[in-house]
Amino acid sequence: MAYNKRSIGSKWEHIVADYLRSLGYIVLDMNYRTRYSEIDVIAQDRNDLVFIEVKYRATGNAGDPLEAINQSKINRIKNASLYYLKENKYDVDNTNIRYDAIGILGDKINHIKNAF
Numbered sequence: 001m002a003y004n005k006r007s008i009g010s011k012w013e014h015i016v017a018d019y020l021r022s023l024g025y026i027v028l029d030m031n032y033r034t035r036y037s038e039i040d041v042i043a044q045d046r047n048d049l050v051f052i053e054v055k056y057r058a059t060g061n062a063g064d065p066l067e068a069i070n071q072s073k074i075n076r077i078k079n080a081s082l083y084y085l086k087e088n089k090y091d092v093d094n095t096n097i098r099y100d101a102i103g104i105l106g107d108k109i110n111h112i113k114n115a116f
Contacts, residue, residue: 028042039053
């Protein structure tokens with residue numbers, strides 16, 4: 001059986017969306033793409049608009065999944081979030097924005113609010 005990173009990533013992003021809904025988040029968008037980057041999940045958490053990066057690893061052999069979120073990736077996510085805000089006509093000066101990271105190792109979810 002061929003290993004398909006995109007389908008595995010999509011499966012876990014949907015599991016994360018369900019997890020976030022269980023915490024009271026409203027999932028607004030998934031796999032939001034710009035020319036330069038992608039945001040895995042965009043959600044509303046009370047008064048915060050939250051941009052969420054999801055990283056999955058089946059095992060710890062390749063390290064903690066959150067270690068894969070480097071400065072370059074952070075910059076691309078932040079850039080894409082500005083496109084999202086503009087495209088969806090958010091008032092940037094009056095919108096509380098937060099960036100979360102969710103690492104999944106095996107079946108354990110590690111959610112870090114205000115990760116970057």
